[in-house]
Structure formats: C-alpha cells, structure tokens
Amino acid sequence: MGTLYIPVETLLLDLGADVVVPPPCSQRTLELGTRLAPESACLPLKLGLGNFLEAEELGAEAVVMAGGCGPCRFGYYAQVQREVLEGAGHDLEMVVLEAPQGHLRELLAQLRRWVPGFTFGRFWRSFSLAWTKILAIDTVERSLQQARPREARRGGADAVFARFLTDCRRADSPRRVRVLQQEALEELAALSNPERTVVRVGVVGEIYTVLEPFANLYTERRLGRLGVEVVRRLFLGDWIREHLFRFRVQKERRHLAELAGPYLNHFVGGHGLESVAHAVEFARKSMAGTIQIAPLTCMPEIVAETVLPEVTADYGLPVLTLFVDEHTGEAGLQTRLEAFVDLLAGRSAKSVEG
Amino acid sequence: MRVGVPQALLYWTYAPLWLTVLRQLGAEPVVSGATTRATLDAGVKLAVDEVCLPVKVFYGHCAALVELGIDALFVPRLVSVEERAYICPKFMGLPDMVRHALGSRVRILAPVVDLRRKGSGYAEAVAELAGKLGRPARQAKQALGAGWAAQTEAETAWERGSLPLSTLGGVPPLPTGSAEKRLIGVLGHPYNVYDVQISLDLLGRLARAGWGVATAETVPRAAWEEGARSLPKELFWTLGRRVYGAAAHLMVSPTVEGLIHLVSFGCGPDSLVGELVRREAERRGVPFLLLTLDEHTGEAGVWTRIEAFTDMLDRREAGAPRPS
Numbered sequence: 001m002g003t004l005y006i007p008v009e010t011l012l013l014d015l016g017a018d019v020v021v022p023p024p025c026s027q028r029t030l031e032l033g034t035r036l037a038p039e040s041a042c043l044p045l046k047l048g049l050g051n052f053l054e055a056e057e058l059g060a061e062a063v064v065m066a067g068g069c070g071p072c073r074f075g076y077y078a079q080v081q082r083e084v085l086e087g088a089g090h091d092l093e094m095v096v097l098e099a100p101q102g103h104l105r106e107l108l109a110q111l112r113r114w115v116p117g118f119t120f121g122r123f124w125r126s127f128s129l130a131w132t133k134i135l136a137i138d139t140v141e142r143s144l145q146q147a148r149p150r151e152a153r154r155g156g157a158d159a160v161f162a163r164f165l166t167d168c169r170r171a172d173s174p175r176r177v178r179v180l181q182q183e184a185l186e187e188l189a190a191l192s193n194p195e196r197t198v199v200r201v202g203v204v205g206e207i208y209t210v211l212e213p214f215a216n217l218y219t220e221r222r223l224g225r226l227g228v229e230v231v232r233r234l235f236l237g238d239w240i241r242e243h244l245f246r247f248r249v250q251k252e253r254r255h256l257a258e259l260a261g262p263y264l265n266h267f268v269g270g271h272g273l274e275s276v277a278h279a280v281e282f283a284r285k286s287m288a289g290t291i292q293i294a295p296l297t298c299m300p301e302i303v304a305e306t307v308l309p310e311v312t313a314d315y316g317l318p319v320l321t322l323f324v325d326e327h328t329g330e331a332g333l334q335t336r337l338e339a340f341v342d343l344l345a346g347r348s349a350k351s352v353e354g
Numbered sequence: 355m356r357v358g359v360p361q362a363l364l365y366w367t368y369a370p371l372w373l374t375v376l377r378q379l380g381a382e383p384v385v386s387g388a389t390t391r392a393t394l395d396a397g398v399k400l401a402v403d404e405v406c407l408p409v410k411v412f413y414g415h416c417a418a419l420v421e422l423g424i425d426a427l428f429v430p431r432l433v434s435v436e437e438r439a440y441i442c443p444k445f446m447g448l449p450d451m452v453r454h455a456l457g458s459r460v461r462i463l464a465p466v467v468d469l470r471r472k473g474s475g476y477a478e479a480v481a482e483l484a485g486k487l488g489r490p491a492r493q494a495k496q497a498l499g500a501g502w503a504a505q506t507e508a509e510t511a512w513e514r515g516s517l518p519l520s521t522l523g524g525v526p527p528l529p530t531g532s533a534e535k536r537l538i539g540v541l542g543h544p545y546n547v548y549d550v551q552i553s554l555d556l557l558g559r560l561a562r563a564g565w566g567v568a569t570a571e572t573v574p575r576a577a578w579e580e581g582a583r584s585l586p587k588e589l590f591w592t593l594g595r596r597v598y599g600a601a602a603h604l605m606v607s608p609t610v611e612g613l614i615h616l617v618s619f620g621c622g623p624d625s626l627v628g629e630l631v632r633r634e635a636e637r638r639g640v641p642f643l644l645l646t647l648d649e650h651t652g653e654a655g656v657w658t659r660i661e662a663f664t665d666m667l668d669r670r671e672a673g674a675p676r677p678s
Contacts, residue, residue, distance in 0.1 A: 038629035040620070040646070070590035071440035073622050079587050080626050083633055264450045266431060266466070269443040299622040302404045303447035307454050323404060 001044075002211035003137050004236055006169045007130035008064070014126035015118065022055040025214035029054055034326045036084050042295035043215055043325050044208040045077050049084065052092060062093040071269035072300055074208075132174040136181040138235040140164055143188045145231065148224025149199075150192035158221060160187045196227075199344050202282030203232040204275040205293035206301050209324055210234050216293050216324055217333050223291075226341045231287060233278045234271065262314075263307040272300030279308060283315035288344040290317055296325040318343060355487060357381045357463065358419030358427045361388065361523070362412040364445070366544035368432075369522050370508035371501040375480055376428065378497035379487045384424055386415040388523060389551035393418055398649050400455040406618040407648050408545045409444055411552060413455045426461040426486075427452070430479070433468035439592045440470075442623055463487075512571040519548040519557055528561040535566030536671070538664075539604035541631065542616030543593050543624075544571065546647065553616060554653050556645075556660070563664060568610060570600035577603045585630070594627040601631045605640045611667045612641035614660070619648035641667060 005021050012019045023029070025047050033050030052063045068075025078096040085092050140161060147157035164184035171177045201223060209215045210232065220230045242249055256277035257267075264276045279290045292308065294301035301323075308319045320340045322333070357376055359365065365385075376383045386393075389411055397414030416427055429449045434440050444451070449464035463486055465479035476498055484494040511521060520527040538560055546552050547569055557567050570578065581602030582588060582595040589595045597615075604610045615631055617624040628644060635642035643663045645656060 038625055040625035041629070042622070042625070067587075069438070071443050071446065073626055075590060076587070076626050079585070080629055082586075083630065087633060263454075264447055266433065266446050266450070268447040269440070272443060272447065297404070297620040297622055297625065299443035302402070303443055303451060305402050305404060306447070306451045310454055 001208050002213065002236065003141075003165060004211075006137065006165065007134045007236075009169065010133055011126050011130040012064075014129060015123065020055050020058045020060040022051045022058065022060075025051065025212060029214075030326055036088050038080065038084075040297065041080070042073060042297055044074070044206075044212075044295060045081065046326060047208075047212070047215060048077065049081050052081065052085065053090070056090060056092050060092070062095055064095045064097060067096045074270070129172070129174055129177070132177045133168055133171070134237045134240065136168060136177045137165070138237045140181055140184045140188070141235070143185050145220065145224070146229055147188040147192045148221065149227045149229050150194065150196045151224075152191055152193055154225065156191045157188055157224070160184055160191070198227055198229045199288045199341065199348070200229045200231055201341075201344065202278065202287045202290040203230050203293065204234070204278045204282075204290060204304075205271065205322075206275075206295060206298050207234050207239055207271055209293050209295050209298075211236065211239075215295075216322070217328060217330055219291070219293060219322070219333070219337065222334060222337055223341070226338060228341055231282065233281070234274070263310050264303065268300045268303045270298065270300030272304045275301060275304040276307060276311065279311050279317065279319065280315070283311060283317035287317070288348060289340065290319050291340070292319060292321045294321075294323055296323040298323070318347070355381050355425045356384050356423075358416070358422070358424035358460075359383045359385050360412055360415030360419060360427075360429075361386045362415045362549070363408055363448075363545045364430075364432060364441075366518050366522060366548050368505065369518075371505040372428065372430065374504040375483070375497045375501040378500050379480075379484050379489050379493060381487050383428070384419065384422065386419050386422075388525075389415070389549050391551065394551060394649060404620065405451075406444070406620045407552060408543070408549075408618055409448075409451070410649065411545075411549065412448075413452065416452050416456055416460075420456060420460050424460070426463050427456075428463050431464050431466045431468075433466065433474075434470045434592075435467055436592055437469055438588075439590050439595065441592050509571075509575075513574050515572055517548065517557070517567075517569060518544060518571060519550075523548055523550070525550060525558070528557055528567060535564075536667075537566040537568050537607075537610045538667075539568045539601070539607075539610045539613040540616065541570060541597050541601050541604075541613060543597070543618075543621075546616050546618060552618075552647060554647070554651070554656050556614070556616065556656075559657065559660065560664075565664065568604055568607075570596050573600040573603050589623075589627065591623040591627070594623040597624075598627055598631060602634065605635060605638050610640075611671070612643070612663065614643045614645060614663065616645050616647065619646050641670070 009019050009021050029047055029050035032053045033046035037046040037049050055063055065078040067078055078094055082094045144157055144161045151157045164180060167180050168177060171180060203210060211234065223230050256274055259277035259280045260273050264273055267273050275292055282290050292301065292305060305321050311317055312319050359373065373383050393414035394411055396417050397410035400413040400417060401410045419427060429452050431446065431449050432441050433446050449462055453462055463483060465483045466474050467476055467479045468474040480498045481491050481494040484491055508521060512518060516527060519525050540547055540557060560567055578596055578599030582599030584602055585598065589598060601613060604613060613635055615628055617628055632642055632644060643659065
C-alpha cells in the first residue's frame with residue numbers, strides 16, 4: 001500500500017529478518033491477483049494477492065499480512081488469500097498480524113515468535129527508525145501535493161519525491177532521514193512557482209485505494225497536472241497511529257464524529273465516517289471540491305457516498321466519487337477528472353464575476 | 355402511533371421480536387407487505403448505483419410506507435447483534451441512508467443495538483424506543499421479554515420447516531424436508547432467500563419442480579454454530595457466520611444433494627464468504643451453484659441455470675456415485 005513497504009522493510013531488516021520486497025504494483029500484479037482472487041472481492045485483496053505472488057517469484061517463503069476484526073472485509077483478507085494460495089498450489093506461509101485494536105503488546109508478542117533474537121529494546125530502536133521514516137515520507141508527500149500544480153517543469157516534483165523515497169529506504173539512522181527530508185523539502189520549494197493560481201481539492205475515501213497510486217491510476221498526479229493542489233487527511237502515519245496507539249487519538253475521533261454527525265451518526269467500518277467528516281472539514285476550509293476514491297463494492301464508502309450529497313447541498317461542495325476496480329480505464333478516468341476540474345474552475349470564475 | 359415496518363432486510367430475521375415489542379409498547383406496526391416490481395423500481399430510483407439490491411428494495415418499502423401515511427418509520431441501527439461480530443457496514447449506516455433517500459418527510463425510529471459496547475444492548479434499545487413512543491421505561495423490560503418469547507417460538511418453527519417465507523411473508527407453505535423428497539440446500543441472507551421478488555421465487559420454483567428445500571433457518575443453532583467454528587478464523591459477520599455454518603452442516607448431510615448460494619451483486623461479506631463455501635464444497639465434492647442477483651437479473655437466465663443444475667443432480671443420482 002503506497003509507501004508502507006519502506007518502514008516495514010526497515011523494521012524487519014533492522015530486526016534481523018531476511019526481507020523480500022515485491023516490485024511496486026503494476027498491471028502484472030493486478031493480473032496475477034485477479035486470476036486467482038474471488039471475482040467480486042475488492043481491489044486491495046486482488047492487488048495484495050498479486051504482491052504475494054511476485055514476492056514468491058523473488059524467493060519469499062512467507063508473507064506478512066495484517067488481520068482485523070471487521071466490519072470491513074480487510075480483516076478477513078488474509079484468511080481468504082491463504083485459502084486461494086493453497087488452492088492454487090502455492091507453498092507460501094502467511095504470517096497474519098492480528099493487531100487487536102489498540103493492543104500493541106499482543107502485536108509485539110506475535111513479532112517475538114518469528115523474529116530471532118527479539119528484544120523490546122531492539123524493537124524500540126528499529127521501530128523509531130521506521131516511525132521517523134513514516135513521518136518524513138508523509139511530510140515530503142504533503143509538500144509534493146503542493147508542488148505538483150506549481151512545478152515549472154512537468155514531472156519535476158515527482159522525480160524529487162521518487163529520489164527521496166529511494167534514499168529514505170536505504171537510510172539507516174533517524175538523523176539521516178531528517179537530513180533527506182530537509183533536502184527534499186528545499187528542492188520541492190525551489191522548483192515551485194508560488195505565483196501560480198491553483199485549485200484546491202480534497203481527497204477522501206478508502207485508505208488503500210487512496211494511498212496506493214497504482215490502485216487509483218495515479219489520480220493525484222493527474223490532478224496535479226491539471227493545476228490542482230490535492231489536500232487529504234489520510235496519511236500512513238495517521239493510519240498507523242490510529243491502529244496501534246488508539247488511546248492517543250480518542251480526541252480526534254470525537255472531533256471527526258462531530259463533523260460527520262449531522263450526516264452519518266455512527267461508525268460504519270473502514271474509513272466511511274472519516275470520508276464524510278473530512279468532506280465537511282474541506283467544505284468549511286473552502287476547498288473547491290472533494291474527490292472520493294474507493295474500491296468498487298466497498299461497503300463503508302458506499303454508505304458515505306449515499307450521504308455525501310447532503311454535504312454538497314449544505315455547503316455547495318462538489319463531490320466526485322470514483323470507484324476503482326481491475327476494469328477501470330485510464331482514458332475514462334482522465335475524462336472524468338478533467339470534467340470535474342473544469343466544473344470547479346467554472347464555478348470559481350463565476351464567483352469572481354459575481 | 356402507526357409505525358411503518360419495511361418488509362425487507364432484517365425483517366426476515368427479527369420481525370417476530372420487533373413487531374411484538376412495538377405492539378407491547380402500544381404502537382400499531384404497519385408492515386409494507388411483499389416486494390413487488392414497483393417497490394424495487396422505486397428503491398432503485400432513490401439509491402446510489404453502488405448500493406446492493408436488498409438495500410434498494412428496503413428504500414422502496416420505506417417509500418411505500420411513507421405514501422401510506424404513517425407516523426414514524428422503524429429502521430433500527432443493528433450494529434452488532436452478537437458478541438465479536440457485526441452485521442454489515444450498510445446496516446450500521448442504514449438510518450442515515452434512509453433519511454437521506456427519503457428526505458425529512460418522515461420521523462425515523464432508530465434504536466441502536468450494539469453488543470460490542472457496554473450500555474447499548476437490547477434492553478437499552480427498547481428502553482429508548484419506549485421513551486420515543488411515550489411509554490414508561492418499566493414497560494420496556496416486559497415488552498422485550500415478550501419479544502424474545504415470540505422470536506424463540508418463530509425460530510423453533512423455522513427449524514421444524516415452516517420457513518419465514520410463509521410465517522413472515524404470507525406465502526403458502528412449501529413442502530420441505532419430508533423423507534422421500536430429494537433436498538437442495540439454499541443458502542443466502544434471509545432477505546434475499548425469502549423475498550419472492552428478489553430471489554425470483556427460487557424456493558417456490560424448486561418446490562414445484564419436486565425438490566425439497568433446506569435453508570439456513572432450518573438448521574438448528576448448535577449445528578450451524580459448530581459449522582461456523584470449523585473455520586481457522588471465525589467470520590465477523592453475523593449473517594456470513596450463519597450462512598457458512600449452515601453450509602458446512604448441509605454439505606455433510608447425506609440427504610442434501612447440492613447447494614445453491616444466492617448472493618446480491620456487490621455484497622461485501624458474501625464476496626468472501628461465498629468463496630469459502632465454494633471451496634469447501636469443491637473439496638467435499640458437493641455440487642454448488644452461485645447465483646448473483648441484482649436489479650438487472652433476467653428471470654429466464656436464472657431459471658436456465660437452475661434447471662441445468664438440477665439436471666446435473668439428476669444425472670449424478672442416476673449414474674456414478676458421489677466422488678469423495
């Protein structure tokens with residue numbers, strides 16, 4: 001999922017595990033996954049399965065996968081993927097990390113079982129390095145979102161980000177990571193033209209399809225090239241905080257529930273409630289529009305999609321919902337994004353005249 | 355107070371409980387009646403495309419009830435009705451979704467049942483409902499007691515073969531597991547299996563073709579619970595557990611010749627549960643047919659597939675023994 005592989009690889013390598021990182025998601029990953037996966041399962045399951053198969057080709061003997069306890073389907077992915085792999089005759093052991101909501105201790109106990117020479121002290125050191133990387137990547141990515149629509153040369157900002165990721169992956173100390181972060185931020189600032197007017201658009205939705213650029217067909221990059229500054233609240237760091245240190249985010253959860261309350265009065269699994277809450281927040285911060293991204297048949301996001309028109313009605317916030325699956329076509333997506341951005345530009349021109 | 359109760363979704367599972375509770379609390383429940391093509395079409399118009407067929411049908415029933423002139427609509431928010439399990443995200447957001455679909459034209463009664471949290475169980479839900487209906491809290495306890503009695507009685511009848519199709523849906527009873535009938539197991543969420551419009555009368559058609567039908571509701575609780583526990587990790591969807599558990603039980607039952615699994619297109623839990631059932635059936639050599647339904651499903655196509663399936667069962671019966 002997105003850049004998650006970097007901190008996870010860092011953590012496991014540092015702990016002394018022998019790590020294979022599959023290639024980034026590609027058409028091939030999707031085809032491998034789609035061939036074996038249940039037809040109506042959602043896109044992240046299929047891509048995950050493809051990742052496992054590509055890791056196996058590189059010699060992996062076991063794969064690490066997270067578990068969960070619902071109601072989103074993700075919590076049961078690993079079980080189905082294991083069945084599917086076994087059924088297709090793949091001898092790939094699945095290590096399922098059940099992170100039982102907020103019980104970091106149990107997760108550590110699980111890690112202890114399969115990492116040789118595991119101690120909490122050592123784990124803490126490795127974990128801080130991985131955590132520093134996560135925060136650095138999130139910070140640079142936020143800056144990338146601002147730089148894209150303002151870059152002087154097309155693709156310049158993405159090139160800086162790609163180089164930063166490569167260096168960050170190899171970095172072996174938190175200090176080195178912070179140096180890289182600073183360099184990347186300066187480079188991004190240098191190539192942006194602050195004078196350029198941009199349209200600010202919020203992105204909400206299901207976390208995997210939002211964070212994995214291949215899954216959303218590089219929607220954020222496409223938007224950047226259309227002169228859109230993307231703003232989103234979902235980042236890797238927040239996601240991990242939410243799952244491992246639940247007690248620290250109670251206050252924020254209450255805030256989100258208040259924002260979404262008038263439209264959706266209950267947690268619905270996944271990021272359904274967050275999608276509604278973030279859309280309200282974006283509307284109040286006068287974004288030009290919001291785009292919701294989710295896998296086709298995603299249950300929590302369908303609930304959010306149903307009530308989002310009320311946010312549109314109350315705040316005049318245009319919302320575009322994109323459901324993606326293995327059949328999503330590039331041209332069709334590009335056309336929809338262009339039409340949406342044109343609509344936003346037309347609205348803001350009108351408001352200037354009026 | 356006239357309280358509208360849509361004959362859709364969990365009506366097919368919990369109607370005895372909630373109808374009794376409503377009556378005990380002095381309300382007059384108005385049930386919307388069987389789904390028709392018109393109900394379905396009205397629901398499709400009110401919903402976003404991606405919502406599954408049974409939820410669209412639910413909207414249709416709600417709209418029909420509002421037309422009838424009711425004082426409130428009963429749409430409980432059933433988050434979790436057993437420990438460590440949810441129903442489905444759509445049920446958690448259902449009152450909000452209905453309110454959006456119908457606008458503010460109607461008052462919605464939405465007691466919350468969430469057994470994962472303290473202080474939001476059935477007792478609290480019914481107490482809240484009593485308050486909304488202007489009844490003292492002490493009546494809530496009695497109403498809930500009567501509700502559970504009715505529910506237990508209904509479930510016992512289902513296990514004995516009087517399906518919700520007739521006890522809740524008013525359709526004349528079908529012949530089920532009599533000794534000389536050959537049996538087909540029909541799996542799926544009750545709101546799909548027993549809704550004649552959604553299921554395209556699957557149960558009736560099978561019965562008229564001479565088949566006996568076993569559904570998840572005919573399987574005793576102990577048996578399906580055991581089946582559900584046979585998975586390495588238990589499912590966290592209530593309906594999915596029931597379907598998988600019943601499937602596991604029916605698969606080893608010597609009188610059941612094949613299984614038909616009815617799912618709605620886009621059903622999240624069933625996209626995984628269905629796969630697990632299919633694989634288990636394959637391992638055990640039990641014939642299995644997956645029927646995916648949505649509002650575009652053509653009746654003729656579905657029936658052709660069912661005929662092909664039953665023909666295949668006939669050939670197996672006449673010819674080679676079951677592979678093991």
